[in-house]
Amino acid sequence: xxxxxxxxxxxxIEKRQSVAFWCNPISGHATLYWYQQILGQGPxxxxxxxxxxxxxxxxxxxxxxxxxxxxGVDSTLKIQPAKLEDSAVYLCASSxxxxxxxxxxxxxxxxxTVT
Amino acid sequence: GENVEQHPSTLSVxxxxxxxxxxTYSDSASNYFPWYKQELxxxxxxxxxxRSNVGEKKDQRIxxxxxxxxxxxxxxITETQPEDSAVYFCAAVxTGTASKLTFGTGTxxxxxx
Numbered sequence: 001x002x003x004x005x006x007x008x009x010x011x012x013i014e015k016r017q018s019v020a021f022w023c024n025p026i027s028g029h030a031t032l033y034w035y036q037q038i039l040g041q042g043p044x045x046x047x048x049x050x051x052x053x054x055x056x057x058x059x060x061x062x063x064x065x066x067x068x069x070x071x072g073v074d075s076t077l078k079i080q081p082a083k084l085e086d087s088a089v090y091l092c093a094s095s096x097x098x099x100x101x102x103x104x105x106x107x108x109x110x111x112x113t114v115t
Numbered sequence: 116g117e118n119v120e121q122h123p124s125t126l127s128v129x130x131x132x133x134x135x136x137x138x139t140y141s142d143s144a145s146n147y148f149p150w151y152k153q154e155l156x157x158x159x160x161x162x163x164x165x166r167s168n169v170g171e172k173k174d175q176r177i178x179x180x181x182x183x184x185x186x187x188x189x190x191x192i193t194e195t196q197p198e199d200s201a202v203y204f205c206a207a208v209x210t211g212t213a214s215k216l217t218f219g220t221g222t223x224x225x226x227x228x
Contacts, residue, residue: 042121042204042218043159056215058116091158099214100147100166106158 004107012113018080025094035091117142121219136222138205139187147208
């Protein structure tokens with residue numbers, strides 16, 4: 001089966017600019033996750049969707065980050081405006097449903113560098 | 116919320132030796148503990164997991180143990196091979212509506228010839 005797709009793979013922007021990342025989950029997966037992985041750290045969950053509804057966004061910096069999954073399939077994550085500390089790899093993952101019974105499959109990630 | 120600590124941050128072993136990575140968690144209600152392997156520049160991949168009703172689980176050269184009383188769990192890799200070199204992340208999950216994964220900080224394992 002095709003895996004989780006993400007684009008772009010790399011992005012370099014200046015601080016205060018805006019950026020958007022795209023994720024296409026595995027077909028049929030209802031649950032989609034966005035993680036932020038800062039160099040040398042483990043992934044941190046930013047937001048979890050169940051179909052097109054938000055299940056958990058408690059760690060999403062809502063003053064600058066936003067995410068949507070309008071049709072319950074693809075998702076976009078936006079940062080506006082970016083800060084230096086947003087430099088990280090942004091990982092998208094999907095699973096058949098929420099909960100640990102269902103393995104999360106990760107995409108290749110988007111490496112963001114904010115200068 | 117849940118907090119997961121992981122040690123050591125780096126680990127170097129000779130090929131054929133065993134490697135042990137340890138994690139502790141803070142929320143005694145957490146009940147699912149997966150381990151992920153992330154090779155350089157690649158995505159994390161689930162390698163083994165354990166649930167709170169089990170004390171140990173093995174899959175070929177990999178085993179995970181769980182001590183609920185002490186709130187710690189460990190990954191054991193025996194007969195290490197160069198392809199085991201990667202960053203390993205533990206995680207803890209409190210199952211419920213969101214079942215959020217809280218990751219440890221990672222252990223860089225280097226298997227030398």
